[in-house]
Amino acid sequence: MYEGPNIARVAAVIGERGRAQVLGALMDGRALTATELADAVGVTRSTMSSHLSRLQQAQLIAAESQGRHRYFRIANADVAELLEGMMGLAQLTSPQQTFGPRDPALRKARLCYDHLAGELGVLIYDGLERQGSFVHRSDGLTMNDSGWSLLSKLGMSVARLPQTRRPLCRACVDWSERRHHLAGALGAALAARLMELRWAKRVPHSRALHVTAQGEKSIREIFAR
Amino acid sequence: MYEGPNIARVAAVIGERGRAQVLGALMDGRALTATELADAVGVTRSTMSSHLSRLQQAQLIAAESQGRHRYFRIANADVAELLEGMMGLAQLTSPQQTFGPRDPALRKARLCYDHLAGELGVLIYDGLERQGSFVHRSDGLTMNDSGWSLLSKLGMSVARLPQTRRPLCRACVDWSERRHHLAGALGAALAARLMELRWAKRVPHSRALHVTAQGEKSIREIFAR
DNA sequence: TACATGGTTCGATCCCGATCGAAGCGTCCT
DNA sequence: AGGACGCTTCGATCGGGATCGAACCATGTA
Numbered sequence: 404m405y406e407g408p409n410i411a412r413v414a415a416v417i418g419e420r421g422r423a424q425v426l427g428a429l430m431d432g433r434a435l436t437a438t439e440l441a442d443a444v445g446v447t448r449s450t451m452s453s454h455l456s457r458l459q460q461a462q463l464i465a466a467e468s469q470g471r472h473r474y475f476r477i478a479n480a481d482v483a484e485l486l487e488g489m490m491g492l493a494q495l496t497s498p499q500q501t502f503g504p505r506d507p508a509l510r511k512a513r514l515c516y517d518h519l520a521g522e523l524g525v526l527i528y529d530g531l532e533r534q535g536s537f538v539h540r541s542d543g544l545t546m547n548d549s550g551w552s553l554l555s556k557l558g559m560s561v562a563r564l565p566q567t568r569r570p571l572c573r574a575c576v577d578w579s580e581r582r583h584h585l586a587g588a589l590g591a592a593l594a595a596r597l598m599e600l601r602w603a604k605r606v607p608h609s610r611a612l613h614v615t616a617q618g619e620k621s622i623r624e625i626f627a628r
Numbered sequence: 629m630y631e632g633p634n635i636a637r638v639a640a641v642i643g644e645r646g647r648a649q650v651l652g653a654l655m656d657g658r659a660l661t662a663t664e665l666a667d668a669v670g671v672t673r674s675t676m677s678s679h680l681s682r683l684q685q686a687q688l689i690a691a692e693s694q695g696r697h698r699y700f701r702i703a704n705a706d707v708a709e710l711l712e713g714m715m716g717l718a719q720l721t722s723p724q725q726t727f728g729p730r731d732p733a734l735r736k737a738r739l740c741y742d743h744l745a746g747e748l749g750v751l752i753y754d755g756l757e758r759q760g761s762f763v764h765r766s767d768g769l770t771m772n773d774s775g776w777s778l779l780s781k782l783g784m785s786v787a788r789l790p791q792t793r794r795p796l797c798r799a800c801v802d803w804s805e806r807r808h809h810l811a812g813a814l815g816a817a818l819a820a821r822l823m824e825l826r827w828a829k830r831v832p833h834s835r836a837l838h839v840t841a842q843g844e845k846s847i848r849e850i851f852a853r
Numbered sequence: 854t855a856c857a858t859g860g861t862t863c864g865a866t867c868c869c870g871a872t873c874g875a876a877g878c879g880t881c882c883t
Numbered sequence: 884a885g886g887a888c889g890c891t892t893c894g895a896t897c898g899g900g901a902t903c904g905a906a907c908c909a910t911g912t913a
Contacts, residue, residue: 408715410718411649414640414648414714415640418641419901423635426635446903447903448859449904453901470911471859481720482717484713490635644870662889662890672874673891674890677891681891696880696888
């Protein structure tokens with residue numbers, strides 16, 4: 404018989420329309436309340452409550468209480484990565500819809516958990532790649548001086564990165580572009596920096612990012628060869 | 629609302645005890661017949677048949693007819709990777725069993741789809757890593773001369789690698805060791821070579837690999853620092 | 854204190870899908 | 884041909900779990 408972790412339990416939790424939609428909705432990294440999620444999915448609060456408790460028990464989401472609200476978010480980056488992986492597979496299987504998201508704004512730029520995805524995300528990754536900015540070490544990808552010199556043009560530096568145990572860089576497969584974009588702590592910091600610079604801004608109630616004309620121009624100047 | 633691939637469908641297919649067991653059983657890369665799988669999972673042929681057709685429809689497994697037998701295997705490396713990812717997560721969630729597989733043979737060395745996992749798999753990856761054998765390119769990990777010189781001690785060379793579009797190297801998270809081991813085309817070739825050299829041999833009806841004393845000694849000499 | 858609002862718990866209903874045995878269809882072996 | 888074996892299809896059964904409304908708890912606000 405097979406020995407190993409019990410895949411079925413985790414998959415069963417994800418494998419229900421409502422819960423999967425919850426995970427999808429949270430994949431932009433925001434934390435949403437139970438009621439918001441119930442409305443988004445189109446189900447009563449009571450059923451949503453039951454879904455949320457199952458998701459939480461499976462450690463796929465985490466909850467945080469603030470006053471009489473409870474905010475739910477994706478538990479951690481591992482979960483986000485698994486979900487991205489499933490999206491990649493589901494993409495292939497699904498009855499040939501148009502490739503990736505229909506909404507052009509989503510294709511252009513969106514948040515994938517906490518980092519930048521879509522056309523611009525891929526462009527940045529490619530730019531860094533072309534510079535030979537990535538170094539592979541046993542603790543994951545890291546960035547060399549040539550990479551940091553590019554990123555310094557955005558005002559980013561090693562010193563300003565938050566200290567976490569999370570891998571610095573990760574290559575995350577982009578399901579709309581079918582190429583890699585930058586994930587990991589650095590990917591998250593980059594996305595945050597773009598918003599800090601006001602080059603990018605969240606579109607309310609969507610995982611899309613609105614990138615200003617100026618922002619896109621600057622990004623292309625820095626990263627496009 | 630959420631836009632993106634339909635995760636729930638894929639997850640629902642995996643999220644059933646019987647089907648998950650099938651996937652687990654196939655994770656050693658072998659192809660098994662419907663009856664073998666039915667017996668392994670403990671279910672009648674008819675229900676297994678229904679499971680198999682769902683798995684196939686979801687493109688998680690592929691079937692091949694040989695005479696009156698039908699052999700089923702994991703559809704492709706992408707699926708295998710997703711499953712490994714889920715094992716990693718499931719590991720965390722699961723009620724604290726002993727960490728990883730209980731069977732020491734499985735911990736020592738086993739096949740993960742088509743490449744080497746377990747203690748020895750991690751040892752080899754670490755050895756290559758320590759040599760700085762990996763180079764990160766946009767098309768994935770590749771191996772430099774220093775790496776190939778290590779592998780040549782096993783009689784492996786670039787020329788003898790099968791030509792595929794599959795990424796040469798991948799770092800696959802080992803769920804028993806919680807470290808990386810070598811996956812991808814090169815990982816597969818390496819595992820094959822070990823068996824060719826008779827350093828390793830499949831344990832029948834298990835995903836465990838039996839590594840001869842001589843084989844383990846040689847591997848350690850080459851890859852341990 | 855009363856009332857509104859966010860969330861969970863409970864009990865009842867109901868449907869999807871997992872399961873099985875029997876029958877059907879190929880393929881291989883004498 | 885005939886029979887054995889591998890596998891799938893069909894119809895019927897049954898159980899788990901998704902769902903809802905109502906009641907309940909907790910935390911704010913008038």
